[in-house]
Each structure stands twice: as structure tokens, then as C-alpha cells.
Amino acid sequence: MRIITDIHEMQDDSLAARRQGKTIAFVPTMGYLHEGHFSLLQEGRRRGDRLVLSIFVNPAQFGAGEDFDSYPRDLTRDQEVARRAGVDIIFAPEAKEMYPRGYATYVDVEGLTDTLCGRSRPGHFRGVTTVVCKLFTVVQPHLALFGCKDFQQLAVIRRMTTDLNLPVEIVGMPIVREADGLAMSSRNVYLSPLERQQALALPDSLRLAAAMVRDGEGWAEPILTAVRARLTQEPDAVIDYAQVCHGETLQEMDAITADSVLLLAVRVGKTRLIDNSYLRGD
Numbered sequence: 288m289r290i291i292t293d294i295h296e297m298q299d300d301s302l303a304a305r306r307q308g309k310t311i312a313f314v315p316t317m318g319y320l321h322e323g324h325f326s327l328l329q330e331g332r333r334r335g336d337r338l339v340l341s342i343f344v345n346p347a348q349f350g351a352g353e354d355f356d357s358y359p360r361d362l363t364r365d366q367e368v369a370r371r372a373g374v375d376i377i378f379a380p381e382a383k384e385m386y387p388r389g390y391a392t393y394v395d396v397e398g399l400t401d402t403l404c405g406r407s408r409p410g411h412f413r414g415v416t417t418v419v420c421k422l423f424t425v426v427q428p429h430l431a432l433f434g435c436k437d438f439q440q441l442a443v444i445r446r447m448t449t450d451l452n453l454p455v456e457i458v459g460m461p462i463v464r465e466a467d468g469l470a471m472s473s474r475n476v477y478l479s480p481l482e483r484q485q486a487l488a489l490p491d492s493l494r495l496a497a498a499m500v501r502d503g504e505g506w507a508e509p510i511l512t513a514v515r516a517r518l519t520q521e522p523d524a525v526i527d528y529a530q531v532c533h534g535e536t537l538q539e540m541d542a543i544t545a546d547s548v549l550l551l552a553v554r555v556g557k558t559r560l561i562d563n564s565y566l567r568g569d
């Protein structure tokens with residue numbers, strides 16, 4: 288396994304691999320790897336001849352007052368996880384190389400980014416799409432794997448890839464959870480033991496909503512009322528949003544169909560957690 292920090296070295300390496308007919312699978316991350324990232328790497332390993340993992344805490348996707356400085360970082364531990372997953376190359380560029388003095392080009396996906404996390408985190412998706420577009424140009428992957436945990440991010444990246452005719456297959460992967468149901472996230476380390484307990488209100492609410500649908504509920508409103516009631520039982524939980532949206536367009540839905548996804552963003556103490564689930568499997 289090699290670690291590359293230089294952008295041109297990474298790009299040259301990928302172009303050479305492509306000339307040799309190798310399929311490049313790519314998993315972009317911000318590091319502090321957990322089993323969710325590992326599942327993406329495993330699938331990438333299965334599908335690619337060459338597996339590239341990027342670790343880059345992207346300043347462009349953090350707003351003022353967000354956790355860019357405190358975002359957890361541990362490259363030594365990440366290397367162990369990467370080695371275990373059979374990663375060939377870790378690409379870990381410096382922010383000053385990715386955004387040198389005079390940098391002025393951004394990718395902006397309209398519409399899909401106006402709602403949900405886009406509304407609560409202005410500029411966030413512009414940072415995400417810009418960095419993913421740049422990483423695609425540098426890493427030159429045939430396929431890139433993303434988690435459904437960041438449901439809106441995946442939809443936005445699919446849109447960008449289609450709209451810009453990027454020759455990259457986007458693969459969405461299921462959410463990996465802790466044994467008790469909490470979706471794995473690098474940010475879970477911020478939670479105190481008491482907050483960690485309260486955070487279970489998110490997966491609990493998703494289960495509650497799915498059970499209501501199974502029992503015949505066909506409308507979003509009663510489900511959202513029950514979900515909000517469950518979430519606000521926790522003293523340190525503050526709902527950012529709880530919405531039922533169409534899985535592709537992200538438009539809010541009143542009636543439940545096979546395309547309905549329940550999306551949650553909840554602050555537990557200072558930690559903002561997101562989670563989601565389709566409401567009907569059929």
C-alpha cells in the first residue's frame with residue numbers, strides 16, 4: 288500500500304494504470320475510518336483491479352462555526368484499516384495543494400441542494416461537489432463508492448456525474464450500523480455516553496416509522512408527528528429536520544410510496560447526526 292500526497296503523482300499513477308487496462312475503484316472519505324467506510328472499501332476491492340482511498344478533510348464543505356478544526360483525524364489508524372481492506376493507494380493531499388492561492392472554480396448542483404442538509408448547511412454541497420469533481424479528475428476512477436448514510440450527498444453526486452458527463456459509475460452502498468442501530472459516523476466520537484444513548488432515538492424513529500407503514504399508515508404527516516415526538520423525548524436532541532422525501536428528486540411527499548425516504552438530521556448536544564431509511568421495501 289502506498290500513500291500519495293502529491294496531486295500530479297496521483298494523476299500520473301492513475302493514467303498509467305488505465306493505460307494498462309486496470310479498473311480503478313475509488314472511495315473518497317474524510318478519514319477516521321470505521322466499518323461503514325470499510326464496507327465501501329471491500330466492495331471497491333471486489334470490483335476494481337486497483338483500489339484508491341482518499342483521505343481529505345475538505346475545508347470547502349465546512350461552514351463558519353462548524354467542526355473543521357476539531358474533525359477527528361488519525362492517519363496511523365486509518366492506514367491499518369486501509370491495509371486490512373486491501374487498499375492499493377491512499378491519496379491524502381494537503382488542503383493548500385487542493386485549493387492553492389488564487390483557486391476560484393466551484394461546482395454547484397442546483398435544486399437538489401436547496402433542501403434538507405443544503406438548507407441547514409449553506410455552501411456545504413458546493414464544497415462536496417467541488418472536491419469530488421476534483422478528486423475524480425485526479426484519481427481518474429472507473430467507479431466510485433458512496434454510502435447511502437449521506438443520502439442527499441449521493442443524490443447530488445449522481446446528478447453532478449450525469450450532468451457533467453463524468454465517465455464514473457457511482458455506486459451507492461447500504462448504511463452500516465453499530466450493534467444497537469446507531470449509524471456509524473466519524474462524528475459519533477463527539478458523543479458523551481449519555482448523548483450516545485440519546486442518539487439511539489434516530490434509528491428508533493426510523494424503525495417506528497417503518498412499523499407504522501407496515502401497519503397500514505399511508506401518509507407522511509402522522510408518521511412525522513410520531514417521529515418528532517420520539518426524537519424530542521430525548522432532553523439533548525434538537526431536530527434540524529425530519530422529512531419524508533422522494534428518493535430521487537428529494538421533493539417532500541405527502542403520501543407514502545415505494546420511493547418515500549424518511550430523512551433525519553438531529554443535533555444531540557453539539558453533535559449533528561443524520562440518518563435515513565426507505566419507508567417501504569416494495
Ligand code: AMP
Pocket residue numbers: 315316317318322323324326327432433434435436437460461462463464470471472473
Ligand atoms: P465521510 O468520511 O464521513 O465523508 O464518509 C465517506 C464515505 O463513507 C461517504 O460516502 C459516506 O456516505 C460513507 N459512510 C459514512 N458512514 C457510513 C455508514 N455508516 N455506512 C455506510 N457508508 C458510510
